[in-house]
Amino acid sequence: MRQSGAISELIDALRCLPGVGPKTAQRMTLHLLQRDRDAARRLSEALHDALTKVGLCGQCRTLTESTLCEHCANPARDRSQLCIVESPAEVYAISRATAYKGLFFVLNGRLSPLDGIGPAELGLGALEKRLKEDGVAELILATNTTVEGEATAHYLSDMARRHGIRTTRIAHGIPFGGELEYVDGTTLSHAFDGRKDF
Amino acid sequence: MRQSGAISELIDALRCLPGVGPKTAQRMTLHLLQRDRDAARRLSEALHDALTKVGLCGQCRTLTESTLCEHCANPARDRSQLCIVESPAEVYAISRATAYKGLFFVLNGRLSPLDGIGPAELGLGALEKRLKEDGVAELILATNTTVEGEATAHYLSDMARRHGIRTTRIAHGIPFGGELEYVDGTTLSHAFDGRKDF
Ligand SMILES: [Zn+2]
Ligand SMILES: [Zn+2]
Numbered sequence: 574m575r576q577s578g579a580i581s582e583l584i585d586a587l588r589c590l591p592g593v594g595p596k597t598a599q600r601m602t603l604h605l606l607q608r609d610r611d612a613a614r615r616l617s618e619a620l621h622d623a624l625t626k627v628g629l630c631g632q633c634r635t636l637t638e639s640t641l642c643e644h645c646a647n648p649a650r651d652r653s654q655l656c657i658v659e660s661p662a663e664v665y666a667i668s669r670a671t672a673y674k675g676l677f678f679v680l681n682g683r684l685s686p687l688d689g690i691g692p693a694e695l696g697l698g699a700l701e702k703r704l705k706e707d708g709v710a711e712l713i714l715a716t717n718t719t720v721e722g723e724a725t726a727h728y729l730s731d732m733a734r735r736h737g738i739r740t741t742r743i744a745h746g747i748p749f750g751g752e753l754e755y756v757d758g759t760t761l762s763h764a765f766d767g768r769k770d771f
Numbered sequence: 772m773r774q775s776g777a778i779s780e781l782i783d784a785l786r787c788l789p790g791v792g793p794k795t796a797q798r799m800t801l802h803l804l805q806r807d808r809d810a811a812r813r814l815s816e817a818l819h820d821a822l823t824k825v826g827l828c829g830q831c832r833t834l835t836e837s838t839l840c841e842h843c844a845n846p847a848r849d850r851s852q853l854c855i856v857e858s859p860a861e862v863y864a865i866s867r868a869t870a871y872k873g874l875f876f877v878l879n880g881r882l883s884p885l886d887g888i889g890p891a892e893l894g895l896g897a898l899e900k901r902l903k904e905d906g907v908a909e910l911i912l913a914t915n916t917t918v919e920g921e922a923t924a925h926y927l928s929d930m931a932r933r934h935g936i937r938t939t940r941i942a943h944g945i946p947f948g949g950e951l952e953y954v955d956g957t958t959l960s961h962a963f964d965g966r967k968d969f
Pocket of ligand 1: 631632633634641642643645
């Protein structure tokens with residue numbers, strides 16, 4: 574598509590969205606500029622707004638508009654249980670599907686040395702400090718069942734053992750290799766309740 | 772997904788993109804805010820920039836950053852041939868795949884009375900004025916082969932006949948019901964060259 578600057582800039586920018594290739598980006602661009610300029614305006618502003626307002630929770634690293642997220646700021650949550658997930662989407666999935674009343678810690682990734690993602694990138698320094706000081710009795714590992722998710726679970730399990738903390742892993746009712754965030758609520762709820770020592 | 776204002780605003784805004792449902796919008800939002808804030812910033816600015824700079828060509832109604840698009844502003848194009856398409860994507864597709872040297876006219880839609888899209892919405896007043904005054908000898912109908920695209924072609928053919936202008940329709944090598952913009956270049960080129968009186 575031979576294009577003027579601003580149009581091809583927009584096509585390129587849309588290609589950064591997950592799952593969007595060149596044809597789709599072109600289709601989206603024409604849709605926005607031809608048929609739905611209000612949506613384009615709204616999307617531009619929503620992006621700007623979210624970038625300005627949304628950051629990581631200072632305690633659990635989930636996405637939030639406040640210094641602390643709603644879970645960490647809630648004194649009614651059980652601080653003796655800490656559930657480790659890879660992404661904020663999984664905090665929402667578990668909160669929606671289960672009766673879990675503890676806290677979360679979001680890795681925002683998984684250990685992947687080849688991609689340069691080590692303990693520091695996942696905030697594991699702050700996590701270890703918390704295991705040492707914060708009265709955590711059970712560390713629930715809800716990383717995904719991928720090779721890297723499992724390796725991350727083992728790393729965290731070793732860390733917890735050093736501090737004498739019990740580690741559990743949510744049960745493998747979840748299809749292997751599947752992404753936790755897309756599992757149906759019932760399966761996820763059973764897997765969560767059926768978690769075992771790790 | 773229970774969400775703060777700015778995050779759920781962004782999810783909603785992304786759902787206006789064609790082909791993006793709630794799950795995909797949530798995935799895109801987390802990707803942008805968690806992993807690729809530069810891309811989010813760039814997309815916000817590209818949208819704003821395109822909205823500011825890109826409008827319709829004053830003569831052919833394709834998307835352009837100038838008063839006249841590159842085709843209409845080019846004195847070397849053959850002004851006796853005028854090709855009617857439904858969308859700017861089809862201007863690019865035909866320019867890329869064929870040796871066509873004439874001009875284009877972009878409907879930015881197709882006749883669809885039930886959706887309130889009539890001749891005025893497609894700029895057919897300006898088109899008729901041009902057929903009357905502008906030395907057009909051949910009107911090439913390249914609307915899509917949908918029911919509405921065919922109805923639009925018939926409407927335009929009647930209009931051309933009133934002004935004694937020859938009308939052609941690109942050949943149906945294109946799969947019926949298919950969207951012209953996604954056809955491979957060879958098929959499109961043959962269909963264009965094999966156009967017949969309509
Ligand atoms: Zn938090
Ligand atoms: Zn033009």
